[in-house]
Amino acid sequence: MPHTDSKQNVPSPTFGSPVGFVISMAIGFGLYALLSILVAQGSTLIPQLDYTNVITGITASLPRQLVWFLMDFTEPQFYASVFAGAGTIIGGAAAYLLARKNSRFQGFTVCYGEHRMFPWVLASQVLSLALTIFVFRFIDGFGAAGDVTCVATFIPIVAAPPATMLLYGPSVPALLTSSVLAALLCSPTATWLTATIGTPLGLPGVVSNVTAMALTGFVIFIVLRELPWITKQDIPQNRGTLSPVEDVTTPLWFVRRVLAEFSEAPFYGNEVASLFIFAGLIxxxxxxxxxxxxxxxxxxxxxxxxxxxxxxxxxxxxxxKFADGGWCATYVPVVSTGPACVLALGANIPVALVAGVLGGILGAPIAELVASWLPKDIHGTVANVASMAITTSVVYIAMSALATSFTYAYLGALLWL
Incomplete structure (x- = not known):
């Protein structure tokens, strides 16, 4: 995710399109209805892909580990789907090819106007994840205890390695160094944070994961800054525009921007890639x-x-913030606050809407605030994931307290009556 925001002293709208907002919410409710029907039908055509079957014996099964590898590409969105994971990669590649051809269907240029960096971004993700799972064997966390049902191996693909490519440019030393460091640090840090802080405090697991992204990302960028073989390379693409300069007041732009948020976590930020993710998920x-x-x-x-x-x-x-080619971290709650609260507080419409609204209000400005404190050689993704941890913690605690208050009030009313 880029460092910069929209240019200063340029007239820009105050709010996005209300019509676009209504259409986006209609799409959200439409997908809610469709997925509810599909889940309720409960037909399992490929029982081998049932989650319990995937993780049973995974430490000794290469096919299961390969399935997990693809699942990790949508673990940041909380889907953990092998089909959506494949859709992420295919969709990103499609967006890249459309950008290369300068197609009018390319949407927001993949990798924030630096589409020629997509192969490097993808290479960093594949390499760091492969090291995490197949070389350093953090997948063996499933065998560490009988009750382990998830291991955070996905973190490198949405953290320092791809961010390093966008910060330092097409560099083999930067690719290899960041991938190795992230593969070594990310998963064990997340596991330690979960055991020592997240679980004792009763916080959603995503808080530990995104905190691990922030801490390891900060450390890795500091290390990269000091290594003599890491130097910045010119990116063969105009870096002046982070997204197409368009009229951000139109309903069409609004809907496209909302869709693009679903592929922001892997640094693609493109609505075409997001559509492939949803196709795989369905x-x-x-x-x-x-x-x-x-x-x-x-x-x-x-x-x-x-x-x-x-x-x-x-x-x-x-x-x-998006006007005149700018950018804003509005994706922050999409991959943290909303899903975390749904899983922790109830998979229903009221929880989804309240968590979504609160996360949408807080996520971006907190990320912008944290970004203002970072040195220039620390990629802005560190601020974004820090915002995920802060926003999710605040919203979860507030909603938990609110739910408890309403519960006590309801019980008190019943006793009084």
Whole structure:
């Protein structure tokens, strides 16, 4: 994710399109209804992909580890779907090819106007994840204890390695060094944070994961800054425009921007890539509903609704940040706050909407605030994931307290009556 915001002293709109907001929410509710139907049908056409079957014996099974590898590409969105994971890679490649041809269907240029960096970004993701799973064997965390149902091996693909490529340019030393460091540090840091802080405090697991992204990202960028073989390379692409200079007040731009948020976590930021993600997610839900969301597939409809809500609220409030080719971290709650609260507090419409609205309000400005404190050689993704940790913690604690207050009030009223 880029460092810069929209240019200063340029007239820009205050809010995004209200019509675009309504359309985006309609899409969110439409997907909620469709996914609810598919989940309710419960037809498992490929039982081998049921989440329990995938992780059973995974430490000794290369096919299961390969499935997990693809699942990790949508673990940041909470889907953990092998089909959506494949859709992420295929969609990113499609967006890259469309950008190379300067197609009018390319949408927001993949990798923030630096589309020629896509192969390097993808290479960093594949390499760091392969090292994490197959070389350093953090996948063996499943065998460490009988009750382990998830291991955070996905972190490098949405953290320092791809951010390093966008910060330092096409550099083999930067690619290899950042991938190795991230593969070594990210997963064990997340596991330690979960055991020592997240679980004792009762916070959603995503808080530990994104905190690990922030801490390891900060450390890795500091290390890269000091290594003599790491130097910045020129990117063969105009870096002046982070997104197409368009009229951000139109409904079409609004809907496209909301869709693009779903591929922001892997640094693609493109609506075409997001459509491939959704195509894979729907296909996977048809074939095996129990495969999604680390076995909690019943929560998928509410998760998607919370994501559309937070994206729509964020784009509505902060559209001006995108004016004149700028950018804003409105994706922050899409991959953190909304889904985390749905899983922790209830997979229903009220939780999805409240968490989505609160996350959409808080996520982007907190990221912008943290980014203002970072040195220039620390990529802005560190601020974004720090915002995910802060926003999710604040919203979760507030909603938990609110739910408890309402529960006590309701019980008190019953006793009084």
């Amino acid at each position: 296909l996977g839900t048809i074939l095996c509903p129990g495969h999604n969301v680390n076995g909690a597939g019943a929560a998928l409809p509410a998760i998607v609704l919370s994501q559309f809500t937070s994206a729509a609220v964020g784009v509505l409030l902060y559209a001006s």
